[in-house]
Amino acid sequence: MTDVTVHKKTAYHHGDLKGELIAAARSLIEMHGPDGFSMSDACRLAGVSTAAPYRHFSSKQDLLAAIAADGLKRLGEDMETLVQNHPRGTVESISAIGRGYVDFAIREPHTFRLMFGAMGAKPENAQMREVGRACYGILLGEVAKFLGKTEVDEAVVGRAFPLWTFVHGLSFLAIDGKLDVHEFPVDINESIRIATGRLLS
């Protein structure tokens, strides 16, 4: 017997539902925003019942936190790559990090919001805190090199934090459509380069 339904496409067990749900949720969230997002939709997209996600995520919030953490991880990878393509510890490498940051926000605005507190996704989440710190660590490292230091001391933080602050603000303003408020459009690259220079000096 053993009814050779080998080619059955709808396997009862899914393989990697967790990953697929994150992927589905990411795409839905970037389409309709974290609020307009529903578990049900993600289930429909993944072709699975509405109870299935709760084997992998304790709640909707938990799924959102996973997506936020995933976003922070990918942001860190972006930044790492960018740093590698520039002479280390220079204004160029530091500006590149900033550009990568803003680019990410513009590319995935809703995920970016999620990464920074939207939907109550506070960094009380251990996973988020860790990947977040890793991202910031990249900037701190570059600024330390720029200042000719081997450790992250108060002076390094004093230079790096304002830079983060600036690109963070630019990111939020960009995704909120505030770059087009003027008759004179804001050039993101130029904006970052100038501010980086001024804030580092």
Next chain:
Amino acid sequence: MTDVTVHKKTAYHHGDLKGELIAAARSLIEMHGPDGFSMSDACRLAGVSTAAPYRHFSSKQDLLAAIAADGLKRLGEDMETLVQNHPRGTVESISAIGRGYVDFAIREPHTFRLMFGAMGAKPENAQMREVGRACYGILLGEVAKFLGKTEVDEAVVGRAFPLWTFVHGLSFLAIDGKLDVHEFPVDINESIRIATGRLLS
């Protein structure tokens, strides 16, 4: 007849339900965040049926937009007051605006988020756009004075926008708990003063 139930406490008509709903919603939102907020809760708080709000707001989004607009208006008033308490067109008056901005964000973090795109509350809303512009106008005016100009030209925008960017970023980082990431705590006042100086120069 006319059953003299004059002292009936529960008047059928409420007086100013619209205002009361906004007040109720504001307080609930600052307690549980814009997501955790429900129309039903606001109705309970205002002591009114769940259908009543729809005589005053077309949807939940609409109520949220009203709260955001109200927040922008109050932010503008704060900024206006602060400017008046300093010599016009100086680093001090400009720093004070920035401090007021960040203070508002810290005082009403969830409303602040709402004012800047959370919950899909985009500035496509005409009312929000208007009060938002008024706020920015205060900063533009001060920077123009600082530069000795009578009009807002490209140079003014080129100085003012980075300042906005900076305090905007600082606000978001503050309400997201990122000011305590270091061993060396960030002093908001000092941070704003230094950045204002560097970005204006």
Next chain:
DNA sequence: TTGTTAAAGTTAGTCATGCTAACATATGTT
């Protein structure tokens, strides 16, 4: 093999919520 266990799905149902429709009551104008 086969039997047991745990992991990962499913169905069905509960409760809260956003919103609408139909109805009720107050207010103000004539």
Next chain:
DNA sequence: AACATATGTTAGCATGACTAACTTTAACAA
């Protein structure tokens, strides 16, 4: 007094988060 309008109510629908109880599959021991 009569009507129109604004503003409230009740009842009900649709959707969505989540749970409980059950089922299927995979994994592993015997």
